[in-house]
Amino acid sequence: MVKNKQDQRFIKSQQRLYAAFESLLRQKDFDAISVRDICNQAKTSRSGFYLHFEDKYDLVKKYQDDFITHGMQIMQANAPLGLQAIFEQVLAYLNTDGAILAILLSNHGSIDIQAQIKQQLRRNAQDNVFPTYHLQSATPIGQRYLTATVSGAFFGILEEWINSGQNETPEQLIQIVSTDVIPVINASDLLK
Numbered sequence: 001m002v003k004n005k006q007d008q009r010f011i012k013s014q015q016r017l018y019a020a021f022e023s024l025l026r027q028k029d030f031d032a033i034s035v036r037d038i039c040n041q042a043k044t045s046r047s048g049f050y051l052h053f054e055d056k057y058d059l060v061k062k063y064q065d066d067f068i069t070h071g072m073q074i075m076q077a078n079a080p081l082g083l084q085a086i087f088e089q090v091l092a093y094l095n096t097d098g099a100i101l102a103i104l105l106s107n108h109g110s111i112d113i114q115a116q117i118k119q120q121l122r123r124n125a126q127d128n129v130f131p132t133y134h135l136q137s138a139t140p141i142g143q144r145y146l147t148a149t150v151s152g153a154f155f156g157i158l159e160e161w162i163n164s165g166q167n168e169t170p171e172q173l174i175q176i177v178s179t180d181v182i183p184v185i186n187a188s189d190l191l192k
Helices: 008-027 035-042 046-052 056-081 083-097 099-105 111-133 140-163 170-187
Strands: none
Touching: 008 035, 008 046, 008 056, 008 099, 035 046, 035 056, 056 083, 056 099, 056 111, 083 099, 083 140, 083 170, 099 111, 099 140, 111 140, 140 170
């Protein structure tokens, strides 16, 4: 049977599996969740699961890919408004439709998955954000460390926001970083 990814039954089945996985992640750590758990929670057969995903890692990868695709659309639509607008929109999307990714970035996630997300952030910064905003170091080594710094800082902010309960709105978080974090770093002797 050929999978038709536009078929509403296929889409609803995949959404049910994502919802089951999200529910399980809220109860236990990623490493403790099995495909059987996901199928039981979604009330679907293992063969139904395997129509969509190879394993739970593939489920996460496809979820991340969908999130990144939407994130790129956000970036393109908001590019004229600047990085702050892009970050606010991406955080808002994460806050509303990125629950699985948010949980995976939390203490319930997997270190391996978090490493993959960090790597994706680095690639996205290098391939999309930097060229769009003409962020270029004078040397290749400088560019490599610029990429590590920007993506690492963004990941650290996301991780802290998520682990502390996402209490701030995306706008508040951006405001805090803009007014309470970056000026302190710039004014300190930290990098002098």
